[in-house]
Amino acid sequence: MTKEEVAAALDEIGTLLELKGENPFRCNAYHQAARMIQQLEGDLHELVASGKLAEVRGIGEALQEKIATLVTTGRLSFLDELRASVPAGMVQMLRIPGLGPKKVKALYEQLHVRDIGELKAACERGEVARLKGFGDKTQAKILEGIEFLQRQGQRVRLDQALPLAEELMEQLRRGGHVQQIAVCGSVRRRRETVHDLDILVCSEAPQPVMDRFVRLPQVQQVLAQGPTRSSVVLVQHIQGEKITLQADLRIVTPSQYPYALLYFTGSKEHNIRLRQRALSRGWTLNEYMMGTESQPILAKTEEEIYAALGLAYIPPELREDTGEIEAAERGELPVLVEESDLRGVFHCHTTASDGRATLEEMALAAERLGLEYLGIADHSQSLTVAGGLSPQAVRDQWQQIDRLNARLHKVRLLKGTEVDILDDGSLDYPDELLAGFDYVVASVHTHFQMSREAMTARVCKALAHPAVTMLGHPTGRLLLKRDGYKIDLEAVLRTAAQYGKMIEINAQPQRLDLDWLHVKQARALGVPLVINPDAHALPELEYVRYGVMVARRGWLERRQVFNTRSLPEVLEELQRRKQAWLSASPARKKSAHRSH
């Protein structure tokens, strides 16, 4: 078993134990072990064989033994027995927002509800509201939650789909007869979630490639198999999560490849526009060719196809028919920001709050990544669950940063904070303290259930505060798990534009918040954006790549992303903003000096 599979098995044990009402600490030990296994460096088989597993924090004798059994035999009777004693539908019920193990257990024991379908029926009959500990509101919330789940369907996040696609392509390449290969569809367009993988291969010997594809180890079911196209259901463990999704393989000849690449990348809406354009020139356009039977328009690349249609090359991220064709016609497509344009980041956590790496470790990692500046933004005091910093802890961190900056040469640490926006829109630190930071990220972490009006007013009030530099994860959404809080984002963007505030593209792949459509809106409003990793651990610094994907889908150019600026430019801008505030309130100027 792989690391991912072992982690998934341990996680499942923890969940099943929860559903059985086991000691929560025992359950958590399994979840914790799953996380540790997942982030282990090195080969799990070797770690087991060498006994090094014992050195991993949170893995004792019992877990070592279970992990060893899983790794070597691929099974665990303890898990099999647990699975047999808990209906599989109960685990699914946990995905309903607001439903935890205790409630699911009560529903099963008292109403014999075994899965989401039965739960829905029980809610509709009003039985759930009559249970002790439940009520009308809980029942309504459950129904709402079920609807949410069904709306999401079977989609997976981009950060799960991309590595899976890469792995499939590598396996196909290794089998030979593959001249070119690409992942198309929504993955190539970098949609934040996708529901299938479209792999395109160009080969002069399609049969062996196709045979190999349907026999890949991840393939659970073959839905269709033909000479040029096959569909399968894949099952793969990624980041300790079991992923099920469909994958299609198409195989074309070398001369067909550019047309197929364009066609299968989509979007459907974009393709329709292109075909209309071809038609107006008397041509047909499909996945195999463009032009007429007698006079094909030969193209070796997508660029040449676009050029033949009188268009500049449109990057896949823009192919949504949201104005890209008109822009390409006029030669006004944006030159999209690239990962290599980023010079630093502004939203990272350390062990001072809920991060897993120390300030120094983060700094050294940033140096290795070649960043010019690393903004530290730990949580503020009222977010005690995430280890929010007291004012004294903030001042201690400032001193640490000064000391580190004195000996670091390649990277400069910036003093930031992720200050909570309290429910009344005020900030979680006094102005005197806020004045001592280089910049301030303001975020909502509590009171998600407000009305849209109240939440909008709350966030806008925070944006209007002169200390605030940027708004963190503007909607609080978790992809496929939780809708963002209700908020009028356009009003927020307008407020940001009015006060000259920046908006974060939170690049945590489970957030990707702001979403691309609103990024595009922000761009149109002239609101500067910042791509932040919201890193809670060293590897998460590299999450910015997903933020760049969102930025590109949002048409952003380099100059519209604040952290593409050099350190001197950034320092100058932050200083300018601070001066504007402090000169308007002289009393704070003094305290800002004192705190340094």
Added chain:
DNA sequence: GCCGTTTTCGGCCCGACTGTTTTCAGTCG
């Protein structure tokens, strides 16, 4: 389940919020 210069038992992060109750259980982060 794990862990231990509080070391083999008794903690383990815990406070806020919601919706249920009439003092608190469950969920969330």
